[in-house]
Amino acid sequence: MSKIKILFVTPSFQSFVKNDINILQEYFKVTINHYPWQNKSLAPYYFILQFFSILKKILSVKYIVVSFGGYWSFWPSVLGKIFSKKVFIILHGTDCASIPEINYGSLRLPILKFICGISYRSAHCLLPVSESLAKTKLDFLPSLKAKNQGFQYHFPNLTTPYITINNGFSPDDWPWGEEINRLPHSFLAVFSNEQYILKGGDLIYKIAAELPESTFFIAGMSKPENMEECPKNLKFLGRLSQQELSHWYRKVTFYFQLSLFEGFGCALCEAMLSGCIPIGSNVNNIPQIIAKNGEILNVKCEKELVDLIKKINLRKDLDDLSMKSRTHILKNYSIMLRKNKLLELLSN
Numbered sequence: 001m002s003k004i005k006i007l008f009v010t011p012s013f014q015s016f017v018k019n020d021i022n023i024l025q026e027y028f029k030v031t032i033n034h035y036p037w038q039n040k041s042l043a044p045y046y047f048i049l050q051f052f053s054i055l056k057k058i059l060s061v062k063y064i065v066v067s068f069g070g071y072w073s074f075w076p077s078v079l080g081k082i083f084s085k086k087v088f089i090i091l092h093g094t095d096c097a098s099i100p101e102i103n104y105g106s107l108r109l110p111i112l113k114f115i116c117g118i119s120y121r122s123a124h125c126l127l128p129v130s131e132s133l134a135k136t137k138l139d140f141l142p143s144l145k146a147k148n149q150g151f152q153y154h155f156p157n158l159t160t161p162y163i164t165i166n167n168g169f170s171p172d173d174w175p176w177g178e179e180i181n182r183l184p185h186s187f188l189a190v191f192s193n194e195q196y197i198l199k200g201g202d203l204i205y206k207i208a209a210e211l212p213e214s215t216f217f218i219a220g221m222s223k224p225e226n227m228e229e230c231p232k233n234l235k236f237l238g239r240l241s242q243q244e245l246s247h248w249y250r251k252v253t254f255y256f257q258l259s260l261f262e263g264f265g266c267a268l269c270e271a272m273l274s275g276c277i278p279i280g281s282n283v284n285n286i287p288q289i290i291a292k293n294g295e296i297l298n299v300k301c302e303k304e305l306v307d308l309i310k311k312i313n314l315r316k317d318l319d320d321l322s323m324k325s326r327t328h329i330l331k332n333y334s335i336m337l338r339k340n341k342l343l344e345l346l347s348n
Contacts, residue, residue: 005061007033010066011036078122087124107154129164130164165345167338169329171273188254207309220237249271249274252276278295295311
């Protein structure tokens with residue numbers, strides 16, 4: 001029996017996108033539609049190319065799955081509706097937000113918001129990776145003006161149904177090993193140079209000097225060129241391979257997810273799966289991921305974070321918390337849970 005054909009559209013290939021492709025390829029015949037949309041000067045060219053590419057293939061596929069809302073989701077959604085093909089758009093975060101103050105969110109750009117609006121209305125179903133992407137309020141940064149976020153807020157008349165399917169993670173990719181002795185009073189955060197403010201890099205920089213007995217590591221970025229003085233206990237690890245990152249997850253004791261907005265929190269789940277004890281901001285679904293296995297910072301405040309770190313450093317149950325962090329992710333955010341929900345949706 002031949003496999004059902006699916007067209008998978010994506011602008012990029014992050015690990016969570018690759019996971020979805022691998023899941024679908026196991027049960028469906030998947031054709032991937034990809035252009036380097038990050039090259040903005042060529043986006044109009046790719047927009048035209050994609051139209052003819054989708055038009056050529058659309059009659060031969062049963063479903064169209066789009067990862068991220070954006071320019072690339074317009075033709076799949078519109079043509080899918082015209083040719084009565086079910087289109088599912090997986091929403092990851094930036095496609096549900098508009099935060100001009102920190103230069104974040106696709107929906108802050110009028111043309112892109114217009115494109116996303118048409119895509120979301122034309123789709124058969126939206127698949128946010130977090131319930132908070134439908135609607136949430138950001139109170140973590142008191143001065144933030146754009147507090148209301150989510151596709152239901154930005155598109156109040158949207159009637160397209162949605163089903164939340166959380167991202168999933170494999171314990172094989174992020175092992176928990178007792179063979180590595182964790183560094184005491186050590187903290188890790190993962191983000192790129194472009195995400196320095198969004199992910200709380202400025203807050204980590206400020207507290208490092210106040211906690212000389214602790215060591216802070218930032219993976220994914222190099223030291224900013226404009227950072228003249230860097231505390232000796234703040235280390236920038238640069239870009240790491242998955243194997244290198246896994247090593248650091250198992251080497252440090254705590255993990256920071258101090259985001260101003262967080263579509264899901266993949267690095268947070270990876271770190272917890274590796275046994276890191278999480279400290280996160282009270283934003284989107286971060287509190288749900290952390291649950292009772294770490295600490296939540298309610299407001300972006302240097303003093304409150306320092307007090308919280310001093311408090312958690314004194315806890316006697318850190319080894320227990322480490323194991324509970326891993327267990328919590330295995331139970332609630334496993335790759336098998338996402339796989340089963342995606343397959344159930346497409347099978348029906």
